[in-house]
Amino acid sequence: MKIDILSLFPEMFTAVLHESILKRAQEKGQVVFEVTNFRDFTTNKHNKVDDYPYGGGAGMVLTPQPLFDAVKAIKSKNETTPKVILMTPQGRPFTQAIAEELAQEEHIVLVCGHYEGFDERIVEYLADDEISIGDYVLTGGELAAMVVTDAVVRLLDDVIVSDSHENDSFSMGTLEHPHYTRPADYEGMKVPDVLLSGHHKNIEQWRREQALIRTAKRRPDLLVSMSLTDNERALVAEIISEK
Ligand code: 6GU
Numbered sequence: 001m002k003i004d005i006l007s008l009f010p011e012m013f014t015a016v017l018h019e020s021i022l023k024r025a026q027e028k029g030q031v032v033f034e035v036t037n038f039r040d041f042t043t044n045k046h047n048k049v050d051d052y053p054y055g056g057g058a059g060m061v062l063t064p065q066p067l068f069d070a071v072k073a074i075k076s077k078n079e080t081t082p083k084v085i086l087m088t089p090q091g092r093p094f095t096q097a098i099a100e101e102l103a104q105e106e107h108i109v110l111v112c113g114h115y116e117g118f119d120e121r122i123v124e125y126l127a128d129d130e131i132s133i134g135d136y137v138l139t140g141g142e143l144a145a146m147v148v149t150d151a152v153v154r155l156l157d158d159v160i161v162s163d164s165h166e167n168d169s170f171s172m173g174t175l176e177h178p179h180y181t182r183p184a185d186y187e188g189m190k191v192p193d194v195l196l197s198g199h200h201k202n203i204e205q206w207r208r209e210q211a212l213i214r215t216a217k218r219r220p221d222l223l224v225s226m227s228l229t230d231n232e233r234a235l236v237a238e239i240i241s242e243k
Pocket of ligand 1: 086088137
């Protein structure tokens with residue numbers, strides 16, 4: 001997979017893309033990152049990327065020219081047709097399902113805005129998609145692009161042990177069950193007996209129940225779109241009535 005990032009602050013990405021799992025994914029050849037400063041594409045004398053909003057008002061707006069030209073340069077350099085995604089609080093809310101969808105793409109371009117926002121012609125004619133990482137406002141799209149990059153790259157083949165994302169929170173529709181490791185008794189704080197029993201069927205059932213209990217307590221909104229057995233539905237009803 002190729003991930004292009006367009007940003008006015010490319011140095012912000014150095015640490016994140018060159019450490020840990022994202023670094024390893026690149027070394028393994030599962031992903032290629034390219035971070036480009038779109039200020040380099042300005043055609044005006046002072047390399048200005050923004051301007052005052054027509055109609056007046058506070059804040060500056062990113063002008064179309066540098067971003068259209070930067071995306072054009074990416075497209076002419078690559079055989080693939082990338083999906084162009086604007087990072088903006090106006091976008092569709094990012095979820096694990098969207099991460100899974102993007103992990104299927106061969107090439108994406110994440111466009112990081114700053115200031116008051118993008119000229120609407122960028123939104124309308126340049127972008128294929130707009131993504132937000134949550135209902136709060138960041139100073140720019142960089143941190144959001146890092147979040148999306150991290151969530152997508154860890155799903156690519158051979159980036160992390162493959163079993164470990166089947167049980168991820170949200171992939172199953174629920175939060176994850178609790179995890180324990182040695183020792184079985186840490187200063188009187190004990191691991192649940194069932195996990196030490198070696199009885200795989202009981203362990204599976206306990207984990208499923210624990211995942212449901214957590215989800216019902218912390219994120220009941222996630223349960224709405226899940227298919228549950230009659231027993232699971234009864235368990236969830238019980239937890240919700242206890243609350
Ligand atoms: Cl993608 N960008 C900015 N600037 N703020 C955000 C965001 C994105 N997602 C949530 N807040």
